[in-house]
Amino acid sequence: MTTTRTAVQVPWARWLVRGFSIVACIVLWQLASVLHLSLGFVTFRNVPPPTEVLQSAIILLKSPKLLAHVGSSLWRVFAGYGAAVLLGIGFGFAIGRSRAASDLLLPPLELLRPIPAVAWIPLSILIFPSSEVSMIFITFIGALFPIILNTVHGVANIDRRLVASARSLGGTPAAILREIVLPGAAPSIVTGLAIGMGTSWFCLVTAEMISGQFGIGYYTWEAYTLQNYADIIVGMLIIGLLGMGSSWLLTTLGHYLMPWRQPAVAR
Numbered sequence: 001m002t003t004t005r006t007a008v009q010v011p012w013a014r015w016l017v018r019g020f021s022i023v024a025c026i027v028l029w030q031l032a033s034v035l036h037l038s039l040g041f042v043t044f045r046n047v048p049p050p051t052e053v054l055q056s057a058i059i060l061l062k063s064p065k066l067l068a069h070v071g072s073s074l075w076r077v078f079a080g081y082g083a084a085v086l087l088g089i090g091f092g093f094a095i096g097r098s099r100a101a102s103d104l105l106l107p108p109l110e111l112l113r114p115i116p117a118v119a120w121i122p123l124s125i126l127i128f129p130s131s132e133v134s135m136i137f138i139t140f141i142g143a144l145f146p147i148i149l150n151t152v153h154g155v156a157n158i159d160r161r162l163v164a165s166a167r168s169l170g171g172t173p174a175a176i177l178r179e180i181v182l183p184g185a186a187p188s189i190v191t192g193l194a195i196g197m198g199t200s201w202f203c204l205v206t207a208e209m210i211s212g213q214f215g216i217g218y219y220t221w222e223a224y225t226l227q228n229y230a231d232i233i234v235g236m237l238i239i240g241l242l243g244m245g246s247s248w249l250l251t252t253l254g255h256y257l258m259p260w261r262q263p264a265v266a267r
Helices: 011-034 050-061 065-097 099-112 117-127 131-156 160-168 173-211 216-225 229-257
Strands: none
Touching: 011 050, 050 065, 050 229, 065 099, 065 131, 065 173, 065 216, 065 229, 099 131, 117 131, 117 173, 131 173, 160 173, 173 216, 173 229, 216 229
């Protein structure tokens, strides 16, 4: 039996297609900006072309402000996200494994979960006198609920017969948790971690735009108020790169923790 490989299945051809798609988007963006394309409902009249954005990016790269803005945002997002990971996985395991914990913790969680994370911003400003702490709290809230719910889902769906069999064979609770529950729930937990990271960045950028005095979200909003339109896009691109880096870290962590799990789409 022979296997036919199409052009896009060849590694170098796939990279060629990916590179072409990026170049095509940049060329279309350049043309739309230079020609001041206007279609009525959308206009590129005030959108700077990629060449102007590149010049602004080079200026920012040479400035010490870049490290300060990015460093502030990274600290806030990982401080809030780290706290959400610890509490979210802990609560998720407790709710998934204990009926008493489920009865105690699930009602308030179900009540608070539908509230969008950005809706917590005014309350966090009132609760925390420090704007720094309030922004970390918003990133924490943004990541907490996806991590808890996915952990609960993963733990609660462990096959009870496996746990009962392990107990009948003399397995200790710690061994059952380590050998059965944790590996079985790991895919769902990692999914929750990935969703939580995305919502953390979303909430952080929003919070920095509203109450921040530094950070990449504040930089982007300040560029808008000063009408430095090229800097707006530079800020957006930096946010995108930081998000890509965070996703890569989680993907690498997932492959390390679950080497048996194959990705749904070949990379």
